[in-house]
Every structure is written in C-alpha cells, then in structure tokens.
Amino acid sequence: MSLHPDESRAVSDIISMQPMAVGFSILYSYMMADSYRMIEKLRENGFIGHITVGGTYPTLNTEEILHRFPAIDSVVRVEGELTTYELLRAVNNEIKMDDVNGLTFRQNDQIVNNPPRPLVVNLDDLPFPIRDDFETYVSLGGIIQIHTSRGCHANCSFCSTAAFYRKAPGRKWRMHSPNNAIDELEALLARSATNEVWFTDDNFIGPGKVGDDRANQIAQEIVRRGLKAKLIIQSRGDNLQRTTIRNLKQAGLRKVYIGIESGVNRSLDMFNKRMNREQNANALKLLEEEEIFVEIGFIGFDPFTNREEFAKNVEFLSSLCGKSEYIHPFAFDMLLPYRGTPICELMLKHCKAVEHGLDYQSVISDPRIELAWHLTDALLADLGPATECIKSLIIDDNSREEAKCSIRLKNATMMGCLAQIRDAIFRLAEDEVVSTENHPLFGFIHASAEALKVNLGITQGDGKP
Ligand code: B12
Ligand code: SF4
Numbered sequence: 001m002s003l004h005p006d007e008s009r010a011v012s013d014i015i016s017m018q019p020m021a022v023g024f025s026i027l028y029s030y031m032m033a034d035s036y037r038m039i040e041k042l043r044e045n046g047f048i049g050h051i052t053v054g055g056t057y058p059t060l061n062t063e064e065i066l067h068r069f070p071a072i073d074s075v076v077r078v079e080g081e082l083t084t085y086e087l088l089r090a091v092n093n094e095i096k097m098d099d100v101n102g103l104t105f106r107q108n109d110q111i112v113n114n115p116p117r118p119l120v121v122n123l124d125d126l127p128f129p130i131r132d133d134f135e136t137y138v139s140l141g142g143i144i145q146i147h148t149s150r151g152c153h154a155n156c157s158f159c160s161t162a163a164f165y166r167k168a169p170g171r172k173w174r175m176h177s178p179n180n181a182i183d184e185l186e187a188l189l190a191r192s193a194t195n196e197v198w199f200t201d202d203n204f205i206g207p208g209k210v211g212d213d214r215a216n217q218i219a220q221e222i223v224r225r226g227l228k229a230k231l232i233i234q235s236r237g238d239n240l241q242r243t244t245i246r247n248l249k250q251a252g253l254r255k256v257y258i259g260i261e262s263g264v265n266r267s268l269d270m271f272n273k274r275m276n277r278e279q280n281a282n283a284l285k286l287l288e289e290e291e292i293f294v295e296i297g298f299i300g301f302d303p304f305t306n307r308e309e310f311a312k313n314v315e316f317l318s319s320l321c322g323k324s325e326y327i328h329p330f331a332f333d334m335l336l337p338y339r340g341t342p343i344c345e346l347m348l349k350h351c352k353a354v355e356h357g358l359d360y361q362s363v364i365s366d367p368r369i370e371l372a373w374h375l376t377d378a379l380l381a382d383l384g385p386a387t388e389c390i391k392s393l394i395i396d397d398n399s400r401e402e403a404k405c406s407i408r409l410k411n412a413t414m415m416g417c418l419a420q421i422r423d424a425i426f427r428l429a430e431d432e433v434v435s436t437e438n439h440p441l442f443g444f445i446h447a448s449a450e451a452l453k454v455n456l457g458i459t460q461g462d463g464k465p
Contacts, residue, residue, distance in 0.1 A: 011041045021050040021091050023076070023084065026057045029338070029359040036069050043071045050091045054080045056160050059167055060340030061358075062104045066111045074105035078168040079150075081126055083117055102168070119170030123150060124180040134191060143196035144188050144229075148181035148218065150174050153207040154236060156259075157272040157343040158299065158335060161202045173206050178217035182225065189227060196395050197229045197252075204233035205244065215244050222251035230254050230395050237283025238275055245290050255394055256287055259297040263316025264309045267302055271343070277316065284320050284327055293394045293403065294327040301373045302335040303352035303362045307425055310372050314418045321411045325404035328411055330387050332376045332418075335362050367434050368425045374436045375421045375445065379414065382449030385458050386410045406456050413452045417445050 014022060022042065024035045039051055054076035058065055062075045074097075076083045083102035090097045097105050102117030120126060131137075138144075151165040153173040165172050176184075189195060205215045222229060231248065234257040245253070260280045262268050268276060287294045300313045313332075321327050337344040337353045337360045344360055347353035353360040364370045390410060393403035424441055428434055453459075 007038055007041070011038060011045055014042060015045050015047055019049055021052060021088060022047070023080075024051070024053045026053050026055040029057050029357065031055075032057055032065070032358050036071070039069070039071050050074070050087075052076055052084075052087060054084070056164050057358075059164050060160060060338065062113070063111055064339070066104065066106055074103055077102050077104060077116065078164060079117070079120055081120065116168045119150075119165065119168050119174065121170065121174070123174050123176045128184050128187070131188075134188070138192050138194055143194055143198055144185070144192055145198050145200050146181070146184055146188070147200050148176050149201045149204065149206055149214075152203040152236070154203070154274060155272055156261075157270065157346070158337070158341055160338045160341055163338070163341045173203065173211070175206060175211075175214055178214060178221050181218060182221040182227070185222070185229065186225060186227060189229060195229045196232070198232045199234070201234060203236050203239065205235045205239040207239065211239060212241055212244055216247050219244075219247040219251040219253075228252070232257070232395075234258070236275070237280050240283050240286055242286060242290065245287065245292060249290060249292060253292060255293040255295065257295050257297065258283065258287075260284065261297065261299045263313045264305075266309070267299070267305070270302065270304070270346075271299065281316075281320060288324060288326045291326065293407075296321075296327060296329040296331070298329050298331050298333065299335050300332040300376065301362075301364070301369065303347060303350070303364055305369055306366065307368060307372075310369065310425070311422050314415075314422045317418065318415045322415050323408070324411060325408050328387070328390065328407045329414070332380055334364075334373050334377070336360075337362060367436075368428050368430075368432075371428075371434050371436050371439065372421055372425045375424075375439065375441050376418070378442055379417050379421070379445045379449070382446055383410060383414060383452070386413075386449070386452055386456055389456055389458055409452060409455050413448050417441075417448050420444060 024039065026032055026035055035053065042051070050073045051071060052074045053065065053072055058075045059077045062077060065072060065075055074087065076087065079102070083100060086095065086100040087103055089095045090100050097103065097107070098112065098114060101115050103114045105112055105114075151172045151174060152159070152162060155162045155166070155172075162172070185197065189197075205211050229252045231252045232255045233248070233253065237258055237260070261271055261273055263277050265276050268280075284294060284296070298313075298317070300310070317329055317332075321329060335343065335347075337347045339359055344353060347360070347362065352363045354363055364373065386406070387410070390403055390406045393399040393406060396403075420441060424439075
C-alpha cells in the first residue's frame, strides 16, 4: 500500500484503514530509530493490530529488537514472503504463532524464537513484486531496480548480506532463470520513462560455470528481445570472465560496482575476502580494458590498520585509478562491524568495537590513523558532488568522453589529497599528540574539492552540473 511521505499523515492513513497487521522494512541500522518513532505514534493513536518488522537489521538483531522496542510484536527473520503469509494467518487465528517458521515473537513476557524457515529453493516460484509507486518513483528520477538472484556464495566477515542468508538453511546464492528475470525487466521497461537498470543482486554473475552461464544467457535474452537498457551490476572480482563482460556490454552493461575492500592482504584475509590484492587488481584491469565504468567499494581502514598499511592502500589505489578514465573509488571507509557479522565478534573479542547507537563502531587506538581516517572521510564527503555528477554522466550516451574526463580529474584530486594525508601522518612522531580537529589539511582538501567542482562545472552542492 502506498503511504503519504509525511509521517503524521501516514500514521492517520494506517489508523483509518484499520489493518490487522502492519509491517516495517528495515534495511539499515539507522532506519530502526525512524521506524520506531512511527510505530510509537501508531500505538499512541490507538493502533492495536499486530506490528512486525523485517529486513537486514531486524534479522541480525532479532531478540535485541523485541527487548528494546516493546511496541513491536514480532520479527520476520530472513526471507519474508512465506513467513509473512503465515504470520497473517496466525494473527487471524487460523494457525498458531508457534507454527510460523522464521518468526520471532512475543508471548506474554517471553520471546519465542521459532525454527528458521529454509530459503526459497526456486526464486521463479515467487510472483514479481507489486510496484504501486513505480511510475511516481521514476518520475522523481529513480531508476529500475531488479534483483535477479539472491545472496552470495562468498562469506566476507564484514558483510551483513552473507550473515543474513546464513541465518536460514539453504543455498546461499540462488537465481531467477534468465527468462523469468528478463520477463520482469521487459515489463518494467514498458512502464518506464527510463531505461537505466540496476541489477541490485549482491553478486550478479554468481559462482562458477552456473553463474557465468546464467549471466551470458541474460545478456543473450536482452539482445534477442531487442530491449534497450543501460545496465549496472554488482559483482565479485573473481566471477568476471572477459567473454561474459563483452556479452553483457553488448546487452547494455555500463557500470560495475565491485567490492575491492583493500590493497593490504592482511585486511583482505581478516575480511575473509578470499581474494588477494593482485586478483582484485586484475579484475579491475579487465573491466578497464573492456571500457566498462567501475565504482570501487574500499574499506581502507580497520582497527588494526597502521601507517604503512595506509600508505600501501594509497599506493594501491593510485596505481589503479591514478591515471584511469574508468575506475573510480566511491568509498575509503572505516570498517563498520555490523551486529551479527563474524567481524563484529572478532572486534569485540579484541576490544576493537564499541556500541554506537543501535550498532557498533570500530575503535582506533593509533591517533595518527584516526587523523588519517578523519581527513580521508572529509575528502570523500567533499568529493561527493563530483561522484554524483560522474554517475549521471556515465549513463548518458552523449557524455561518455565527458565522464572519462571527469573521472580522470576526480581521481587526480583524490590521489593528490591522499598522498598529502599519507605524508602528513608520516611526519608525526609516535608519541606526538594530534588533534583530529582543525588540522590544516582539512582546508587543503576542501580547497582541492572546490577546485575540482569548478573544473567539472558543478555549481550546486547536489552534484548537478
Ligand atoms: C538497493 C540497495 C540500496 C539502495 C536503496 C534503494 C531503495 N529504493 O531502497 C541505495 C543505493 C539507496 C542503498 C544505499 C545504501 N545502502 Co544499500 N542496499 C541495497 C541492496 C543492494 C538491495 C536491497 C533490496 O532491494 N533487496 C531486495 C529485497 C527483496 O531483499 P530484502 O530487502 O532483504 O527483503 C527481504 C527480507 O529482508 C524480508 N523483509 C524485508 N523487509 C521486510 C519487512 C517486513 C514487514 C517483512 C515481514 C519482511 C521483510 O523480506 C524480503 C523478501 O524476502 C541491499 C543488499 C541486499 N541484498 O538486500 C543493500 C544494503 C541494504 N545496503 C546497505 C548499506 C550499508 C547501504 C549504505 C549505508 C551504503 C553507504 N555506505 O552509503 C547506503 C545507505 C542508504 C541511505 N539512504 O542512507 C547494507 C545494509 C547493512 C546494514 N546492516 O545496515 C546492505 C544489506 C548491503 C550490504 N551487504 O552491506 N542501498
Ligand atoms: S563478495 Fe560482496 S556480497 Fe559477497 S559476501 Fe563478500 S561483501 Fe558480501
């Protein structure tokens, strides 16, 4: 059902409809607080129906949620389709709550954890999602988003998707058949004023021959049906085969999001990435040679990062992106140890994570690394508008050369500033007291980003040239 964007209006809409149950989808930790504010308003306004929550955050924090948020009646863990159907039957007294697998619920003062529900075996058995607001969403600048597979065969220790699907028995990477996936795509293209398509699969190409064959069949099917789409995918580096990338490019592939995470093998091992620095670099080179735009996810800092490793990360990015027209990093993050992930356990064991709001954050003990992280964070924030601008250029056929030039300029600014940050922290003695506020490099970073904005013709803070 579509709700008014204004919270109070949405609450009064729900109250007037008197549904027997309301569900909230909570993908990110920060959405929990906002959703709960609305849930409390519903209760204050007399809503007595069942309130449930689902999504990544509730699945990884099930009991915590029911302990901390008394107005919530249950949590739907992992996949929601079948569990929600049965939950509604239970709310309607057709079956017992205890019989709904995948549900955690409140019973008197107890929290009851029913057994997990196995993952859906054949994704094609699921109907296509109802997209009531699709036209409005596209008219506001949204692009088509489709999941053509679920999960990932890998098991990176920081990844909440890996942790999410491991909460239920079943295969960790499952796919829609090429025909089924492209039927959904074709129907959406017919309804849409945009042909930009983001396959939001965690790992679009998927494992081994099965994944590779499917990606090729999807490419063939798009071409066979004559669909004109501009495609964006997310993939692990070790699933990229040159022929497949070429076939996908023929079908409209423009951009690949790729989690490279680090240029330091120690971090990659701790992240259980199952790829080393060289393998990641080769994946990026392959995409660059095939002239596919790439955005890199990078967790450049973790609580064990030292100055030499920071320097290695800077050197790694510079060697790959310094002169690149295709590859640009959109992150240089500090590790976020999400609750329920193996890395969170590891960080807690080493006292390297502390509670922060409804989740955890990393603890950095070396003040020089903390300074490097704050400066890098400021750099990424300042470069944000450039990244947004490049994103729209990449998808625009007429702006290909402009996009390449923008990426070159952005990379040059980013690598120049990173080198300055690296040199500044190497100038500091181990016992030197450093303040993370008011460091002169903040001014330099800001000025460099402003100069870049002028070069890219960005006049507003929102990234639109
Ligand atoms: C699309 C997407 C986005 C889009 C969102 C677009 C949109 N319109 O919603 C954009 C680009 C905006 C985005 C941004 C970010 N994202 Co994002 N995103 C995703 C992605 C790839 C797909 C989400 C999706 O559509 N899934 C498809 C549906 C079918 O799956 P699902 O959501 O899990 O739903 C199922 C169940 O969870 C359950 N369920 C879900 N909701 C409910 C509700 C009820 C009531 C019930 C009963 C069941 C239920 O049933 C569903 C069907 O089985 C996920 C990864 C993923 N695999 O989910 C990451 C993911 C959600 N994103 C993530 C992150 C970290 C971010 C960012 C913070 C990244 C960043 N550093 O900037 C930002 C924050 C966004 C913000 N606004 O601040 C993390 C969240 C981690 C966490 N624990 O908080 C994820 C899990 C990726 C990851 N592995 O790290 N993201
Ligand atoms: S490769 Fe990506 S999606 Fe797969 S487990 Fe690692 S971080 Fe998660």
